[in-house]
Amino acid sequence: MLIRYPLTVFYDGACGVCSTEIRYYRTIADQRIKFVDIAAADFAAGDYDKSPGEFQKKLHARDADGNFYTGVEAFRRLWEALPSPFYHLLSTVVGLPGIHLAARTGYAVFARFRHLLPSRHASSCPVAKHLH
Numbered sequence: 001m002l003i004r005y006p007l008t009v010f011y012d013g014a015c016g017v018c019s020t021e022i023r024y025y026r027t028i029a030d031q032r033i034k035f036v037d038i039a040a041a042d043f044a045a046g047d048y049d050k051s052p053g054e055f056q057k058k059l060h061a062r063d064a065d066g067n068f069y070t071g072v073e074a075f076r077r078l079w080e081a082l083p084s085p086f087y088h089l090l091s092t093v094v095g096l097p098g099i100h101l102a103a104r105t106g107y108a109v110f111a112r113f114r115h116l117l118p119s120r121h122a123s124s125c126p127v128a129k130h131l132h
Contacts, residue, residue: 004064005032007081009074010048010055013037017110017117018059025078032081058111071111072103 011022022035029035037043038055045052048062061074069077076094079087094103 003067003077003080005081006034006064007032007077008034008036008062009078010036010038010060010062012039012056014039015114015117017114025082028082028084030083033078058107072100072107075107 009022009025012018013022019037025033026035038045038052045055048068050060054060058071059074061069061077063069063077072094076091079091079094082088093099
């Protein structure tokens with residue numbers, strides 16, 4: 001799939017696992033990727049015609065044409081934008097039918113229960129409020 005850059009990746013900076021992974025991606029990403037912390041005080045989900053709950057449920061990425069990708073597809077677009085050929089290969093492998101189904105299932109479980117994992121903030125992960 002050919003997308004136009006920049007790719008904007010919306011991540012939950014309050015989630016320990018999410019912020020750690022994004023921190024790593026930032027070290028290898030180039031100017032084609034922008035990162036937006038949805039836990040930041042100035043983040044306004046409505047600016048993107050989405051609710052805070054939608055952004056909290058799974059990773060989102062948006063290309064320069066305004067197309068949104070969520071969950072595993074957001075990761076695949078992110079990996080394709082990284083300069084390492086390893087991530088391009090990972091995106092291709094995760095796109096294979098059986099592997100794609102397993103990845104979507106695994107990600108759905110993680111996304112549903114990530115609020116139970118340690119957080120950067122003293123309070124619980126805000127995703128729990130948006131899932132009920």
